[in-house]
Amino acid sequence: xxxxxxxxxxxxxxxxxxxxxxxxxxxxxxxxxxxxxxxxxxxxxxxxxxxxxxxxxxxxxxxxxxxxxxxxxxxxxxxxxxxxxxxxxxxxxxxxxxxxxxxxxxxxxxxxxxxxxxxxxxxxxxxxxxxxxxxxxxxxxxxxxxxxxxxxxxxxxxxxxxxxxxxxxxxxxxxxxxxxxxxxxxxxxxxxxxxxxxxxxxxx
Amino acid sequence: xxxxxxxxxxxxxxxxxxxxxxxxxxxxxxxxxxxxxxxxxxxxxxxxxxxxxxxxxxxxxxxxxxxxxxxxxxxxxxxxxxxxxxxxxxxxxxxxxxxxxxxxxxxxxxxxxxxxxxxxxxxxxxxxxxxxxxxxxxxxxxxxxxxxxxxxxxxxxxxxxxxxxxxxxxxxxxxxxxxxxxxxxxxxxxxxxxxxxxxxxxxx
DNA sequence: ACCTGAACACCGTTCAAGT
DNA sequence: ACCTGAACACCGTTCAAGT
Numbered sequence: 001x002x003x004x005x006x007x008x009x010x011x012x013x014x015x016x017x018x019x020x021x022x023x024x025x026x027x028x029x030x031x032x033x034x035x036x037x038x039x040x041x042x043x044x045x046x047x048x049x050x051x052x053x054x055x056x057x058x059x060x061x062x063x064x065x066x067x068x069x070x071x072x073x074x075x076x077x078x079x080x081x082x083x084x085x086x087x088x089x090x091x092x093x094x095x096x097x098x099x100x101x102x103x104x105x106x107x108x109x110x111x112x113x114x115x116x117x118x119x120x121x122x123x124x125x126x127x128x129x130x131x132x133x134x135x136x137x138x139x140x141x142x143x144x145x146x147x148x149x150x151x152x153x154x155x156x157x158x159x160x161x162x163x164x165x166x167x168x169x170x171x172x173x174x175x176x177x178x179x180x181x182x183x184x185x186x187x188x189x190x191x192x193x194x195x196x197x198x199x200x201x202x203x204x
Numbered sequence: 205x206x207x208x209x210x211x212x213x214x215x216x217x218x219x220x221x222x223x224x225x226x227x228x229x230x231x232x233x234x235x236x237x238x239x240x241x242x243x244x245x246x247x248x249x250x251x252x253x254x255x256x257x258x259x260x261x262x263x264x265x266x267x268x269x270x271x272x273x274x275x276x277x278x279x280x281x282x283x284x285x286x287x288x289x290x291x292x293x294x295x296x297x298x299x300x301x302x303x304x305x306x307x308x309x310x311x312x313x314x315x316x317x318x319x320x321x322x323x324x325x326x327x328x329x330x331x332x333x334x335x336x337x338x339x340x341x342x343x344x345x346x347x348x349x350x351x352x353x354x355x356x357x358x359x360x361x362x363x364x365x366x367x368x369x370x371x372x373x374x375x376x377x378x379x380x381x382x383x384x385x386x387x388x389x390x391x392x393x394x395x396x397x398x399x400x401x402x403x404x405x406x407x408x
Numbered sequence: 409a410c411c412t413g414a415a416c417a418c419c420g421t422t423c424a425a426g427t
Numbered sequence: 428a429c430c431t432g433a434a435c436a437c438c439g440t441t442c443a444a445g446t
Binding site: 092093096097099103106107109110113114117123124126127128131132135136138139140142143163165166167168170171172173174177181182185186188189190191192193194196197 | 296297300301303307310311313314317318321327328330331332335336339340342343344346347367369370371372374375376377378381385386389390392393394395396397398400401
């Protein structure tokens with residue numbers, strides 16, 4: 001059944017999330033839609049498996065995670081998640097339906113919480129820190145999937161007349177921001193906040 | 205056509221985003237699906253309008269935004285967005301498809317950028333700060349919509365055997381974190397980061 | 409000019425019937 | 428036991444036909 005998920009992920013990568021249809025997948029498998037129900041309980045289950053297949057691609061530098069300070073480790077994990085999600089940006093729409101809870105997603109969370117707790121974070125703050133980072137990375141990935149209408153669409157709206165947005169226009173003179181730049185800016189913001197809250201904790 | 209959008213938003217609030225069907229909306233309007241195409245170019249357009257109707261509900265305390273320091277103003281705007289999205293949490297799945305670009309969403313962005321720029325942020329950093337905050341709030345709202353399976357589902361996975369997640373188990377002994385608490389923790393993290401980056405800027 | 413029933417081409421899901 | 432064609436109840440979208 002891992003092979004079916006692999007084919008499904010290929011399909012999403014190549015044709016987008018909305019092209020992931022039981023019929024289209026059955027065709028690629030040279031099988032029938034009814035057969036897919038032997039492996040998945042339905043389309044939602046299939047989507048969950050595809051999402052977890054993406055999380056399975058996260059490869060951490062375990063030596064780095066083990067030997068670095070907690071902030072470097074956490075940032076490394078977050079950047080790895082971002083990289084993998086960027087590589088499979090078409091899967092983003094599949095993530096929205098529910099928070100990833102597949103085995104690979106859970107193991108990644110375990111790893112993160114472990115780093116935080118062994119570095120003196122309280123359970124509550126470790127959970128908070130992980131939740132915030134995970135939501136940021138996932139929320140970023142979900143929205144980054146639709147980067148077409150980012151510049152100047154949807155200006156002519158029906159009843160509202162012309163919008164004038166002087167500051168928006170002024171500020172956009174710097175041109176569009178690269179996705180990776182935007183991501184790292186926000187990530188550093190949160191790491192700053194975590195560091196300042198966690199200042200002067202003795203090494204274990 | 206604002207009335208149709210209002211009915212559509214009611215429908216989403218009451219029955220969820222997947223219940224927003226051209227047929228179900230036509231039934232509520234005592235009309236036909238074909239008639240809806242006089243007002244919207246299709247389901248995607250309808251969804252965009254519903255999302256912007258939610259943004260239209262954001263009511264800022266203009267006196268507070270005007271007179272407070274930039275960080276208080278920005279946090280106030282972010283919290284307002286969060287409150288409104290929480291009130292209409294069923295619309296979250298409609299947001300994923302594309303970044304909100306309706307007139308009300310654009311005006312809210314204009315207001316945010318205005319606060320940042322008049323307080324000495326460079327155009328680049330104002331854009332970055334807004335993008336990070338907006339993605340955080342939206343990403344949070346999107347994922348907050350599915351809070352059912354948060355505790356302990358999806359443990360028994362087919363081929364992988366039992367997962368043991370000791371730190372996860374230990375850390376979850378503090379119980380589930382309230383959504384609002386989680387949101388505020390992350391927001392404060394980012395505000396801390398923004399403040400430290402923007403330290404010692406003279407008032408205009 | 410405005411509206412709509414009915415059709416078209418899809419979709420997820422199910423099940424009797426085949427092997 | 429395993430697979431599948433065909434059906435069912437949907438969906439978005441279109442259009443000839445009505446008023």
